[in-house]
Amino acid sequence: MATLALSDLVGATVYDSSGTVRGRVRDVALAPQEDRSHPSLLIVKTQRGNCLLPFTALAQISGNVRAANSASEWSLANGIEGLLLLGRDLLDQQVIDVHGRKVVRVNDVDFYQDTAAKNPILKIEGVDVGARGAIRRLLKGVVPGGALRALLQRIPPREIPWDFVDLIETDPARRVRLKISHDRLAKLHPADIADIVEELAPDEREAVFETLDEEVAAGALEELEPKVQKSIVESLDSDRAAEIVEEMEPDAAADLLADLPEDRTEEILVQMAPEERQEVSELLEFRENTAAGRMTTEYIALPVGATAGDAIEAMRNFEGRMESTSTIYLVSSEGTLAGAVPLVKIALAKADTPLLALSQEPLIYCKTDAKEKEFAELFDKYNLLTLPVVDEYSHLVGVITPDDVISMLRANM
């Protein structure tokens, strides 16, 4: 095994089987839809124009390139849309380092060369984002080759393994053709995805959100700054935007839609599933800086007579988020708030214990029109996990969760 850098290869002289110089390597091409880590072709600049030279037709790569066939067999590089050109598409561009969770710029691409094989086969080892690749490219051809290699050996490499590299392609047609997806990125925590996305340019953000799974996209979108959220949703098609907004928490979705131009909000709402649409539209009616504007309508409410066992059963069937289950609410037959039971008490109680006996005393709640400051004070004073919101008839209409209060306080910090 030997290593080789893309910048060593580009510009190398190419000989054909007769030993005649036929041209120079212009780029190295990868067909990621077929094989993500083994480049398939060299693009060679010859007198006839740019030709394609498959790796299977190579005899040797060492300083220069020797082909195993004659130059007349090399086809002209016409249909290269389905190829990723490492020099053109990767060098100097930004990629996502999924492991390091940040956006980096590519200085060089490193290959392993399998010297044992009959044909020289290259495997992409990773992208160089450190000084070594930069210095190699800056000094190549300026400093004698031997001295440069000696210098480069002293520089510790900063390389991102190819498996952790997530490519960003802003052209949708190319994205599909090259099968560029964000599977690796999608495995990160939504908050980390959000941090990465904030470092990208608008077109690139759009590209990421077009390809991410809706649920992951929704999670990441919630973590973004409102300004960035808005610009992303505005750049997406309304049906794609609706798919993502549907998966968001209703209160976060309502906050986001409230910031968009009205016709855009309508377009997105129309495309959403009826149930989510209704929840979000109800929240949209409320002013953003009141309890009603901040609350979520995703919570568990049980009849006054329910037992701890009923609560556990209700949680098993609950499809919302885990945060929403930290308190279970009790409501009368008319829907008025009758009790609030923390999850811990339910877990510790016997299955037949009536929930009402476990309810918090006093029962803390706020009205829909309560100001931000009021309910933040309630959270602070009573060390609440969640705060129920009631309307003028004392009906339970929603719940404020601590993440809402924290982001609200941070926004004012």
Next chain:
Amino acid sequence: MSFLRRWKTRILLILAVVGPGFITANVDNDANGIWTYSSAGAQFGHLLLWTMIPTTLALIVVQEMCARMGAVTGKGLSDLIREEFGLRITFLMMIGILITNFGNVVGEFAGIAGSMELFGVSKYISVPICAVIVWLIIVKGQYKSVEKVFLVASFFYITYIFAGVLARPAWLDALVATVKPPQLAAFKGGSYLYMVIGIVGTTIAPWMQFYLQSSIVEKGVSRRQYNTSKLDVIFGCIFTDVVAWFIIVACAATLYLHGHRDIRDAADAAQALHPLAGDYAYILFALGLFNASLFAASILPLSTAYAVCEGLGFESGVGLKFSEAPAFYWLYTALIIAGGAVILLPGLPLVKISILSQVVNGAVLPFVLIFMLLLINKKELVDEYVNTRLFNVIAWATTVILIGLTLALVWGAIKGSG
């Protein structure tokens, strides 16, 4: 309800967009700008006023190109140069920008030293203290709150407009000199040519292009909001050059008229405000110069560190810790320390150094412009937002003329010395 919401969105939109262009333009009238315009007026009277209209036009075109590129691509200028022209060219460009901007940083510290000397504070005290203040403002993340103070204080420039009026300049002559094309014979004098390049270099400084584009990107201005940004840029450019015009006129009516042609320190330049503030002119001038210098001294090293690190792919950002972005913070710190240290050398001609840095600006600008022009005309990069023919003509003409003037200056210097 919907009516209110529509208005809320609209007002927020304007507030969100107004800014980068105006701020950049304000920083443009930094210590280096004040020295250069003052010297132009003191040395040549109204003879250089003709530069104002073409320079303003070029400034608007160039800044608008940056703002447009920022809004459309969402990327900074050095990012784009790197992505489109590769590492080697970017590296050379960044070295050039680093040297040029360093000259400007030195000029800002010269402004701090000069203004504080008017209050009798030695530069050996004022420069180190201000260097530490500037460093702390950014590293402690307080820049955004301090920026407002700088912006309000930069209304000091308006005093030049009053001073210009009160000095009773020869209005007709000044106006005619503004629109009358220059006589070619004037260019034969090396110092005249030097000053012309300095004026262009200080008005359309290379750092401004990097700074404005990054600010537009950071503000998240989108394609749709771009028209508001355009107004912001145009307004800023006109404001900065109206102030420049009045600085030249005020200096011509006072310093030039009284035969005080050679500005050597801040006390000389302060005399231009004499008609307005009488014996207090120097206080007014010193405060204004101090604010302008400190404002630009906080922006320039930072903007340089950002541009260089982005272009070369180093981690950058004031949100990161020192250990997370060492190259960025070291570069930033080194620019401030070295910039301040140069000024502490004894017996340095502060004003001459400041103007020299602006002439270097003028000589480097065409190279930045060439890259900007190549980038903004790439359809695959900016779609339909490529330059119109008029913009291309103006920007290319600026580039070619500046290269020509610089070559003439170099040629003259060689001939003069040989």
